[in-house]
Amino acid sequence: MRIDPDRTLLEFNNLWVHGRPVVGSDNPKHSSGEQTKTFVPHKLYQRWLNKRQKNALSDGLSPHSRILINGASGKLLTGQITVLTGASGSGKSVLLRVLAGLLPMSTGDIHLRSDATPHQRDESIHTTSPITWRKQVALLAQQPQLLEGNVLDNLKMPYALDAHQTQSFDINWHLTQLASLNKNADFLQQEANHLSGGERQLVNTLRLLQLNPRVLLLDEPTAALDIDTSAQLVSLLMRWLQANRQRSLLWVTHDTKEIMSLASRHWHMQAGVLTEAP
Numbered sequence: 665m666r667i668d669p670d671r672t673l674l675e676f677n678n679l680w681v682h683g684r685p686v687v688g689s690d691n692p693k694h695s696s697g698e699q700t701k702t703f704v705p706h707k708l709y710q711r712w713l714n715k716r717q718k719n720a721l722s723d724g725l726s727p728h729s730r731i732l733i734n735g736a737s738g739k740l741l742t743g744q745i746t747v748l749t750g751a752s753g754s755g756k757s758v759l760l761r762v763l764a765g766l767l768p769m770s771t772g773d774i775h776l777r778s779d780a781t782p783h784q785r786d787e788s789i790h791t792t793s794p795i796t797w798r799k800q801v802a803l804l805a806q807q808p809q810l811l812e813g814n815v816l817d818n819l820k821m822p823y824a825l826d827a828h829q830t831q832s833f834d835i836n837w838h839l840t841q842l843a844s845l846n847k848n849a850d851f852l853q854q855e856a857n858h859l860s861g862g863e864r865q866l867v868n869t870l871r872l873l874q875l876n877p878r879v880l881l882l883d884e885p886t887a888a889l890d891i892d893t894s895a896q897l898v899s900l901l902m903r904w905l906q907a908n909r910q911r912s913l914l915w916v917t918h919d920t921k922e923i924m925s926l927a928s929r930h931w932h933m934q935a936g937v938l939t940e941a942p
């Protein structure tokens with residue numbers, strides 16, 4: 665498949681994701697719909713079913729599975745912010761994790777436009793190694809996971825991984841970013857486990873941005889931050905987007921006031937169904 669060479673950076677088509685229902689759960693996230701039907705399988709089928717259910721979290725094909733993403737399609741365009749809203753449990757994080765290659769889809773495809781010549785083939789998630797895919801399509805989670813050690817150790821950490829052996833740590837880039845966040849070089853020496861929640865998220869964000877992904881998926885990155893830190897993070901992300909036209913942001917948020925004015929498009933998720941909001 666070839667994707668629109670003009671502005672499309674990432675395109676996904678007819679994504680379906682299934683997850684295992686929690687039988688008897690009173691969690692509203694897991695109730696409702698077909699999955700509550702009683703089902704008495706044949707003995708042989710039961711054996712097959714038991715085997716499948718051992719891996720059901722990542723296995724979209726279980727007959728007891730419920731639909732988490734329902735035939736979603738969409739395009740992320742270069743230089744744009746797309747905002748994704750939707751009620752809790754509607755499937756926003758699941759969509760982000762599938763796009764980032766962290767959760768398998770049941771069916772469907774995702775293509776990333778080649779960053780080389782326009783004639784080069786686009787990359788499908790199905791034929792790209794997970795490491796290569798995740799270098800280009802990165803997920804910034806709400807809860808930053810930092811390691812023991814200081815800020816500098818955490819920022820350097822990705823370069824110890826095989827995936828980033830060809831890239832090198834650029835201290836000057838970090839000092840420039842920190843200056844824009846009203847922080848100086850001393851911040852690099854602070855112990856990660858002494859940082860505030862907002863500072864942790866800033867470190868987490870810098871750690872990801874330095875690796876230069878092309879598509880950044882943001883899962884409520886400012887949800888736990890105060891107004892000032894949140895504004896700093898938004899500016900950091902905007903500067904990053906504007907520094908290279910071949911980038912795109914997909915931003916999950918409940919606080920549309922914060923980001924909607926900067927966004928080009930608005931998607932809405934309801935019970936796994938993705939629609940373009942007016």
Ligand SMILES: Nc1ncnc2c1ncn2[C@@H]1O[C@H](COP(=O)(O)OP(=O)(O)OP(=O)(O)O)[C@@H](O)[C@H]1O
Binds near residue numbers: 732751754
């Ligand atoms: N790996 C998984 N397997 C099965 N079910 C899952 C899996 N991950 C998430 N779910 C379920 O999918 C549904 C959607 O979850 P998701 O985290 O995407 O919601 P959300 O829209 O991001 O909500 P919130 O705004 O509260 O973060 C939930 O019912 C959740 O329990």
